[in-house]
Amino acid sequence: MIRVLVAKPGLDGHDRGAKVIARALRDAGMEVIYTGLHQTPEQIADAALQEDVQVVAISVLSGAHPTLVPRIVNLVRQNGQEDVLILLGGIIPEQDVPAMLDAGVAAVFGPGTDTRDIIAYITEHLPAA
Amino acid sequence: MSELGGRVLRQERAGVARALTVVERGGSPGRELLRELFPHTGHAHVVGVTGAPGVGKSTLVDGIALEARRRGRTVGIIAVDPSSPFTGGAILGDRIRMQDAVMDAGVFMRSLASRGQTGGLSRSCAASLEVLDAAGFDLILVETVGAGQSEIEIMALGHTTVVVMAPGLGDDIQAIKAGILEIADVFVVNKADREGADRTVREIRSMLHLAALAPPWPPPIIRTVAQTRQGVADLLDSLDRHQIFLQESGTLAGRRLHRTAHLLRQAVTDLADRRLQAAMEGGDWELVLRDILAGRRDPEDVAGTILSGETPGSPGRKEP
Ligand SMILES: Nc1nc2c(ncn2[C@@H]2O[C@H](COP(=O)(O)OP(=O)(O)O)[C@@H](O)[C@H]2O)c(=O)[nH]1
Numbered sequence: 546m547i548r549v550l551v552a553k554p555g556l557d558g559h560d561r562g563a564k565v566i567a568r569a570l571r572d573a574g575m576e577v578i579y580t581g582l583h584q585t586p587e588q589i590a591d592a593a594l595q596e597d598v599q600v601v602a603i604s605v606l607s608g609a610h611p612t613l614v615p616r617i618v619n620l621v622r623q624n625g626q627e628d629v630l631i632l633l634g635g636i637i638p639e640q641d642v643p644a645m646l647d648a649g650v651a652a653v654f655g656p657g658t659d660t661r662d663i664i665a666y667i668t669e670h671l672p673a674a
Numbered sequence: 675m676s677e678l679g680g681r682v683l684r685q686e687r688a689g690v691a692r693a694l695t696v697v698e699r700g701g702s703p704g705r706e707l708l709r710e711l712f713p714h715t716g717h718a719h720v721v722g723v724t725g726a727p728g729v730g731k732s733t734l735v736d737g738i739a740l741e742a743r744r745r746g747r748t749v750g751i752i753a754v755d756p757s758s759p760f761t762g763g764a765i766l767g768d769r770i771r772m773q774d775a776v777m778d779a780g781v782f783m784r785s786l787a788s789r790g791q792t793g794g795l796s797r798s799c800a801a802s803l804e805v806l807d808a809a810g811f812d813l814i815l816v817e818t819v820g821a822g823q824s825e826i827e828i829m830a831l832g833h834t835t836v837v838v839m840a841p842g843l844g845d846d847i848q849a850i851k852a853g854i855l856e857i858a859d860v861f862v863v864n865k866a867d868r869e870g871a872d873r874t875v876r877e878i879r880s881m882l883h884l885a886a887l888a889p890p891w892p893p894p895i896i897r898t899v900a901q902t903r904q905g906v907a908d909l910l911d912s913l914d915r916h917q918i919f920l921q922e923s924g925t926l927a928g929r930r931l932h933r934t935a936h937l938l939r940q941a942v943t944d945l946a947d948r949r950l951q952a953a954m955e956g957g958d959w960e961l962v963l964r965d966i967l968a969g970r971r972d973p974e975d976v977a978g979t980i981l982s983g984e985t986p987g988s989p990g991r992k993e994p
């Protein structure tokens with residue numbers, strides 16, 4: 546069973562996109578842990594740890610990804626979750642993508658991504674159990 | 675003791691998390707781990723929290739956990755949500771309302787999907803409880819939705835059952851099954867800030883009178899406002915009193931026996947399921963069915979063979 550944490554860090558008040566992803570992943574047969582808005586990087590990493598997820602899908606719309614995302618990746622890795630697949634979605638300007646990948650994000654999905662592409666990406670790149 | 679088992683006993687967060695995954699997955703690694711951990715269980719007070727969706731169970735669990743932490747206890751939480759019967763997927767959203775407690779190093783919270791199996795749910799839930807119990811959490815809270823058969827089974831795994839209701843959620847009381855009435859040790863009327871809370875309390879009271887129960891433990895009815903933590907300390911006091919009642923009345927021993935019986939029944943059913951599965955996947959299954967159909971073999975005998983773990987297609991059998 547694939548377990549995914551859908552995480553919504555930062556101050557932006559919209560989780561419509563995160564919920565659409567959550568439902569799509571559920572409909573693809575995954576178990577999705579959703580923790581709501583305004584999560585700190587510490588809360589996200591701790592939830593990923595307790596829930597022992599294989600995937601963390603982060604959604605950021607506020608533009609705060611340059612500071613938030615590397616923190617989340619570092620905390621998750623510090624917790625010993627070396628293999629967890631970290632995905633990023635939301636509004637991420639093209640020029641920021643390389644920095645996000647450098648920070649340890651496996652893939653960035655822009656607005657309008659077909660959720661089927663995300664599902665396919667997860668099933669193809671899932672760390673071995 | 676395996677490395678993972680040791681990490682559980684040390685209440686290492688990552689170890690507990692991985693152990694829960696291993697036992698949820700089942701199979702022989704899960705069984706082996708449970709065997710190791712079992713001698714270290716029996717310490718926790720296991721409290722089930724059940725009620726209709728939206729009554730405030732998660733918010734209440736968050737509050738109880740915080741209050742228990744204030745009193746110096748460690749807390750494990752399991753929140754069960756249904757899996758989709760069509761895709762097997764699930765959205766597990768109880769953490770949204772548990773944000774205050776779950777960052778504390780003395781609290782461990784895990785979301786569990788029902789994964790569609792009735793018996794299997796109580797098995798994986800029981801296994802998760804054993805892990806948290808072995809990890810040494812003093813109080814374990816189990817949140818489940820509604821009042822279906824599987825929830826009642828899960829509640830049978832705990833020591834104390836809290837049934838949560840809220841005013842204005844329709845004909846809540848009528849919807850309560852007799853089974854729930856029997857298993858409720860504490861009633862909570864949450865959302866006491868809303869109109870109608872008094873009525874809900876009165877309805878529960880009259881329902882308890884109607885049932886004409888004169889139990890040695892008359893279930894208290896506690897009003898709470900989970901969001902503001904109002905009444906939560908009273909609720910924890912009641913949970914403590916119930917635990918003492920169980921110990922002093924000797925009921926605890928009875929419940930442990932009941933729980934053990936439940937676990938044994940579950941283990942037998944699981945084993946039988948696995949053996950049946952193995953027989954069905956064996957190459958001779960179709961031939962066995964044809965033999966039974968033709969009256970050459972008796973289904974009861976074949977069942978006995980399957981349950982004993984032998985392959986039902988007898989080697990010396992000759993086709994007519
Ligand atoms: N007015 C009021 N709302 C509450 C109270 N407790 C919880 N809620 C709200 O009720 C909704 C459902 O709560 P939740 O804990 O998720 O319920 P659950 O589905 O039973 O776990 C949330 O919006 C809570 O904020 C309360 O005591 N009073």
Ligand SMILES: [Mg+2]
Binds near residue numbers: 732768
């Ligand atoms: Mg809930």
